[in-house]
Amino acid sequence: MTSAPDTAPLMLFNSLTRSLEPFQPVHAGEARVYSCGPTVYNYAHLGNMRAYVFADTLGRVLSFKGYKLRHIINITDVGHLTDDADDGEDKLEKAAAERAQSIWDIARHYTEAFWEDVRALNIRQPAEWSIATDYVPKMIEFAKSIADRHCYELPSGLYFDVSTVSDYGSLARAATEAGEGRIEAVEGKRNAQDFAIWRKTPEGETRQMEWDSPWGKGAPGWHLECSVMSEALLGFPFDIHTGGIDHREIHHPNEIAQNQAFACSHGSGARFWMHNNFLIDRTGKMSKSSGEFLRLPLLMAKGIHPLAYRLMCLQAHYRSELEFSWDNLLAALTRLKRLVMAVAALRGQAEMAGTVEHPRLQQLLGDFASAVSDDLNTAKALTVLDDVLAQKKVDAGQRLAAVAAMDAVLGLNLLALERADLRLRPSSATTDEVAIEHRLKLRKEARADKNFAASDALRDELVAAGVEVMDGDPLGWEWRIEV
Numbered sequence: 001m002t003s004a005p006d007t008a009p010l011m012l013f014n015s016l017t018r019s020l021e022p023f024q025p026v027h028a029g030e031a032r033v034y035s036c037g038p039t040v041y042n043y044a045h046l047g048n049m050r051a052y053v054f055a056d057t058l059g060r061v062l063s064f065k066g067y068k069l070r071h072i073i074n075i076t077d078v079g080h081l082t083d084d085a086d087d088g089e090d091k092l093e094k095a096a097a098e099r100a101q102s103i104w105d106i107a108r109h110y111t112e113a114f115w116e117d118v119r120a121l122n123i124r125q126p127a128e129w130s131i132a133t134d135y136v137p138k139m140i141e142f143a144k145s146i147a148d149r150h151c152y153e154l155p156s157g158l159y160f161d162v163s164t165v166s167d168y169g170s171l172a173r174a175a176t177e178a179g180e181g182r183i184e185a186v187e188g189k190r191n192a193q194d195f196a197i198w199r200k201t202p203e204g205e206t207r208q209m210e211w212d213s214p215w216g217k218g219a220p221g222w223h224l225e226c227s228v229m230s231e232a233l234l235g236f237p238f239d240i241h242t243g244g245i246d247h248r249e250i251h252h253p254n255e256i257a258q259n260q261a262f263a264c265s266h267g268s269g270a271r272f273w274m275h276n277n278f279l280i281d282r283t284g285k286m287s288k289s290s291g292e293f294l295r296l297p298l299l300m301a302k303g304i305h306p307l308a309y310r311l312m313c314l315q316a317h318y319r320s321e322l323e324f325s326w327d328n329l330l331a332a333l334t335r336l337k338r339l340v341m342a343v344a345a346l347r348g349q350a351e352m353a354g355t356v357e358h359p360r361l362q363q364l365l366g367d368f369a370s371a372v373s374d375d376l377n378t379a380k381a382l383t384v385l386d387d388v389l390a391q392k393k394v395d396a397g398q399r400l401a402a403v404a405a406m407d408a409v410l411g412l413n414l415l416a417l418e419r420a421d422l423r424l425r426p427s428s429a430t431t432d433e434v435a436i437e438h439r440l441k442l443r444k445e446a447r448a449d450k451n452f453a454a455s456d457a458l459r460d461e462l463v464a465a466g467v468e469v470m471d472g473d474p475l476g477w478e479w480r481i482e483v
């Protein structure tokens with residue numbers, strides 16, 4: 001392994017100022033990052049996972065730049081309504097009622113499914129997964145401390161008065177104009193954008209999840225949760241708060257308002273607010289509410305390795321919309337296979353990673369560092385990796401060291417994967433590895449006997465079972481992926 005000759009300052013796009021700013025840590029040598037986590041009422045779709053590939057890449061870049069990373073991702077198991085503003089029902093209560101199941105079972109099931117996707121995408125474990133329901137007592141304390149000066153009570157809950165903080169909604173920019181009408185008209189609200197930080201259980205009803213509070217039985221508001229967990233685990237101000245770009249409009253402005261109220265001397269609570277753009281498909285933003293949506297396990301069932309999706313994300317800039325298409329994904333899979341084969345070949349040539357001394361490689365490491373330091377330009381960084389692999393004349397051990405340093409940022413697991421690991425069996429396949437190897441052996445014998453009719457028939461059988469025979473390729477065969 002080696003450290004990069006890295007002099008480029010880390011520039012990150014701050015949604016607060018809509019500009020690139022140099023990263024200066026609040027605590028010397030450390031980077032504290034909070035990412036809004038999934039609402040666990042359903043499976044995460046590929047779009048949701050883009051948000052965590054982005055947050056993970058950011059964390060990896062911060063580690064690469066030498067900061068000691070403390071990353072928190074929360075799990076929202078209460079409080080997120082079917083509309084991001086104050087409209088609708090709690091997403092988890094709704095799912096539980098529809099399926100006649102306990103909320104706790106639903107939350108556990110989807111949390112575990114989410115964690116599987118996280119592992120499959122080689123997203124590093126955060127320092128903590130903070131579970132919202134574990135923090136309710138702290139949420140009540142937080143709300144109590146700001147209630148007198150910033151909140152008022154209505155029959156439906158405790159509301160935050162957004163006129164009590166300066167510049168409410170400046171993160172969203174358009175919030176004031178778009179604000180009217182985007183929020184359920186609750187009788188007695190002082191401003192259209194005021195939001196519930198505590199929702200009382202309506203008289204005569206019981207909720208599966210409810211807690212006692214000074215404002216009666218009820219549940220916390222979603223925005224309150226992230227303010228409280230980020231403060232409790234990272235302290236105000238911390239360095240970077242991340243989320244999908246939809247959060248720039250309501251959720252994060254509301255978090256900021258609460259943070260301002262709680263700790264007025266620390267501004268918005270975080271120095272940087274960073275947002276990934278959407279994964280879209282032909283119908284627009286991929287979302288759970290839209291019924292059919294793509295999940296990572298579906299890709300795997302089709303025989304596509306999950307890291308091909310990670311690579312597809314890295315090929316685009318996190319602030320650009322990324323259109324999902326099977327062609328795009330299959331192209332990423334092909335690129336991943338090439339990378340894996342090239343690195344496996346290097347591993348075959350070098351016993352172990354050496355130290356990067358070759359000037360060309362040092363220069364490429366510098367280019368890589370500049371690319372990722374330029375607001376996480378992973379697309380460019382990937383082309384630098386290609387360049388390293390193309391330096392056929394340079395010592396393999398040194399190249400391997402450079403690849404290792406780069407893959408620590410890209411997270412493609414290039415030092416461990418073999419091309420055969422990418423050969424995922426599609427669930428539609430009607431044969432297995434043992435039967436395939438057996439047929440290939442028979443086919444080899446038939447060819448040795450010059451029995452080409454038999455050899456062709458065996459090949460056709462394999463094709464019919466979803467297997468491509470690759471004469472001349474060391475791997476010998478591959479699953480055919482039909483999408």
Ligand SMILES: Nc1ncnc2c1ncn2[C@@H]1O[C@H](COP(=O)(O)OP(=O)(O)OP(=O)(O)O)[C@@H](O)[C@H]1O
Binds near residue numbers: 036246276278
């Ligand atoms: N299509 C998308 N592309 C990229 N990020 C997304 C997309 N949709 C949601 N996100 C982000 O995914 C993260 C997790 O979102 P969450 O689980 O709260 O989803 P949701 O809002 O309940 O569902 P929906 O997918 O219907 O919007 C958030 O940071 C959110 O901004």
Ligand SMILES: [Zn+2]
Binds near residue numbers: 036251
């Ligand atoms: Zn949040």
